[in-house]
Amino acid sequence: MIIPTLPANDVTSSSLVFDIKRYAINDGPGIRVTIFFKGCPLSCIWCHNPESHSPTVQKMYSRDKCIGCEACVDACEQKACILTADGIVTNQELCVLCGKCAEVCPTKATEMSGEQLMVKDIMELISREKSLMDESGGGVTFSGGEPLMHPDLLIPLLEECGSRGIHRCVDTTGLANKELLLQVAAKAELFLFDLKMMNSEKHLNYTGVNNSNILNNLQMLANTDVDIIIRIPLIKDVNDDDQNMNETAEFIAALPGKRREVNLLPFHHAAAKKHKKLGQSYDPSVLGEPTQVRQLEIVDIFKQVGIQASIGG
Ligand code: SF4
Ligand code: SF4
DSSP, X not given: OOOOOOOXXXXXXXXXXXXXXXXXXXXXXXXXXXXXXXOOSOOOTTOSOGGGSOXXXXXXXXXXXXXXXXXXXXXXXXOOEEEETTEEEEOTTTOOOOOHHHHXXXXXXXXXXXXXXEHHHHHHHHHHTHHHHHHHTOEEEEESSOGGGOHHHHXXXXXXXXXXXXXXXXXXXSOSOHHHHHHHHTTOXXXXXXXXXXXXXXXXXXXXXOSHXXXXXXXXXXXXXXXXXXXXXXXXXXXXXXXXXXXXXXXHXXXXXXXXXXXXXXXXXXXXXXXXXXXXXXXXXXXXXXXXXXXXXXHHHHHTTTOOEEEOO
């Protein structure tokens, strides 16, 4: 992969963002603004944000919010929206993702996921929250999807935030070009680094990629000065077994540098509604949350190697 040459503080750079969350309290210290970039190199089957996977704009539709007014049908110049007995159906071959149907929908039954935003747009929003961030010891978190897939936007944003004294956190899958990761680490105070499972073949089955680059990148990042919190999703019968948890704890304990904090994130079915809105199938019986007893046993596995793990984060 070639690292793009980036002009410093190019406020006209833009990229696709699918959400901006204000008052975020689970994405790093204090009260934060979290920017969610669209597009991810992984496709984890348990992902809470399935709309983050695709690097392109997507149309989302909620049947239960639709009042059948046909405003979207009238607005669509491509004749791609059709009102049926099952609600609005979109002809994907005709749809050009222009978003006109979403603009006129009075109930937000139709929405578009993904908006092209520039550095200056995002900095304007961040600046409005600066006093709250300062008072709470918070800052900005760049998340996704994978924020490192968007260096043209991410790097100028990190530089802009840095020049204004705003705490910067990057929430990553860890699958990124090494040089870019180091470049970003030098411009951030904290990484939230996702670690799914140690068995590479299983990792490939559940996420679409093997884990060798991710593990190598975590080891490399641990050699820098940036703070790292490792975040592990806990999914029943997928990665919560003793073998995986022991191997994960030992891997983290062996990382160079200071002791790392671990956040364990029990799976929940929050994504079910989003899959439906995207027209994707979702089987709730496939994935589950480990019991509270099991969660505490896992905390103990980390404790045995001297690592403080907490549920949530
Ligand atoms: S996004 Fe545009 S082309 Fe697609 S259904 Fe809506 S109005 Fe029609
Ligand atoms: S505009 Fe919205 S509420 Fe009206 S028919 Fe279309 S999707 Fe349903």
